[in-house]
Amino acid sequence: QTSMKNMERELVCPVCKEMYKQPLALPCAHNVCHVCAGDVLLQHGYLCCDPTSEPSSPAATPATRSPRLGRRAVPKPDRLDRLLKSGFGTYPGRKRGTVHPQTVTFPCPACQRDVDLGERGLGGLFRNLTLERVVERYRQTINISAAIMCQFCKPPQLEATKGCTECKSSFCNECFKLYHPWGTQKAQHEPTPPTLTFRPKGLMCPEHKEEVTHYCKTCQRLVCQLCRVRRVHTSHKVTPVLSAYQALRVK
Numbered sequence: 001q002t003s004m005k006n007m008e009r010e011l012v013c014p015v016c017k018e019m020y021k022q023p024l025a026l027p028c029a030h031n032v033c034h035v036c037a038g039d040v041l042l043q044h045g046y047l048c049c050d051p052t053s054e055p056s057s058p059a060a061t062p063a064t065r066s067p068r069l070g071r072r073a074v075p076k077p078d079r080l081d082r083l084l085k086s087g088f089g090t091y092p093g094r095k096r097g098t099v100h101p102q103t104v105t106f107p108c109p110a111c112q113r114d115v116d117l118g119e120r121g122l123g124g125l126f127r128n129l130t131l132e133r134v135v136e137r138y139r140q141t142i143n144i145s146a147a148i149m150c151q152f153c154k155p156p157q158l159e160a161t162k163g164c165t166e167c168k169s170s171f172c173n174e175c176f177k178l179y180h181p182w183g184t185q186k187a188q189h190e191p192t193p194p195t196l197t198f199r200p201k202g203l204m205c206p207e208h209k210e211e212v213t214h215y216c217k218t219c220q221r222l223v224c225q226l227c228r229v230r231r232v233h234t235s236h237k238v239t240p241v242l243s244a245y246q247a248l249r250v251k
Helices: 002-010 034-043 067-071 077-085 129-144 173-179 241-250
Strands: 023-025 031-033 104-107 114-118 162-164 169-171 214-216 221-223 238-240
Touching: 023 034, 023 129, 031 034, 034 104, 162 173, 169 173, 214 241, 238 241
Parallel strands: none
Antiparallel strands: 023 031, 104 114, 162 169, 214 221, 214 238
């Protein structure tokens, strides 16, 4: 958990203090969210490109778009007209009160240095796709490794340690014993790892402890994937279980 927390700190934007969304790589080797970079430039008097636009990239997905994009105010037509007349154009490298393009200076919040972005401003920066994929995989890992809580504990709930396919529930140690009392039919339930999605328990191969998936017509027996690739079934007629079931049921 400590190592995961340390990793999470490296995936947090220094401006919004949240995980990176469409991170841009600055010349100083630090990163900042695309929307956050636009906010910083606006605060320093630069008019950035359309705030509702996103950097073009194959990795752009609805899941990675920031909810703040829809909340950015768009200049009204009369205000935009005044800005254009005063020289405050829509070119990302143009500053208030200037007519000719000039280089954009970006105050990096990580190293506290003024970074020169050139005349193109944010348009000259590259989107850090590698960092973006790392953030996405980290989010998936956090969701997968999230603790599964016992479904029968009274508050405060304990973390589940066992699952039961027949009961379709996850239990802590004490609750599993309580709901599977010795001497009853439930005591015969085999514990499994805790989960939130229980699949129906299928027939298992007694030799390989794998779920059976095929039927050998020659041997007239159910086989698993490991049985199927053995030399003994090389010349046998083997079909999927469902196909064999339907054919035998009709017969």
